[in-house]
Amino acid sequence: MLSLDAKELGYSALVQVVKSRTAEGFVPNTAASVNKARHSQPPVGSKILLEMFRKYKEAWIVELLFDDLYDWNGWFDTARRLAPLNITCLGSEEGVMQDARFESGLDNSPMYDDGTFGPNATDFADNKMQLYDVGMASMHTMDSRALATLASAIGREKEAGVLRQRAETMASLIEAHLWDESSGIYVNRQPNGRFNRHIAPTSFYVMQTNASSAERVDTMMTGWMMNKEHFCVSPTGDMAGNDDACYWGLPSIERSDAAFPKLGCELVAVRMLQTMHSSIA
Secondary structure: OHHHHOHHHHHHHHHHHHOOOOOOOOOEOOEEOOEEOOOEOOOOHHHHHHHHHHHHOOHHHHHHHHHHHHHHHHHHHHHOEEOOOOEEOOEOOOOOHHHHHHHOOOOOOHHHOOOOOOOOOOOEEOOEEOOEOHHHHHHHHHHHHHHHHHHHHOOOHHHHHHHHHHHHHHHHHHHHHOEEOOOOEEOOEOOOOOEOOOOOHHHHHHHHHOOOOHHHHHHHHHHHHOOOOOOOOOOOOOOOOOOHHHOOOOOOOOOOOOOHHHHOOHHHHHHHHHHHHHHHO
């Protein structure tokens, strides 16, 4: 956002974030001096850099950050792919479930709240949440495509080829395994094949992969995005027909989810009180 009107500040912020990369190769969720989180954050750095490059057309910053972003992309490709389908998942290098939730950027999302994936869940192995994650897999695909474009811009064609292949592979896996025909939307899924039907806006991230068919996109838009029982987005932008519970549209979990009523204030208040109590203690 800074780069839209303040190029130098945008560059500075991106450089500081990317250059906090750990020895393992990932950009941590938080970093202060030598104290760095042992989990990543959503892989959006390459897309941000690509948009900066398209706006300002300065190759030097691409050359400065490319290797770090390439390492981060490669780390996701090896450390955050869950067997047996090898689709992107969340995780924590210290094997902490809550840290894996933090890695999503949606720290308290009900997507990870049920009995299997709650804070005290045991369904966590090899530093990975046992869940194929639509949003993270889509972002990794987007990251690979963006970084491939940047690689070609600075003459790194070998790396560009690797990145394009990564993008195609992950996009194909998403299309083959995470589309839920009975629901008409992309859904997170467990390795045992069961869909985890807490639907969040991350299901729409698949459109960033450029792999979804027009038919599937139309099904999601009409059945979910613009449906007042789910995400309440008005096609005309006037919120027509929306009640106060979902007036503005696009809540962080679809409104028919059992967790929806708690998201407005109750759950947030509880989390804030827990954080304050921990800080005081």
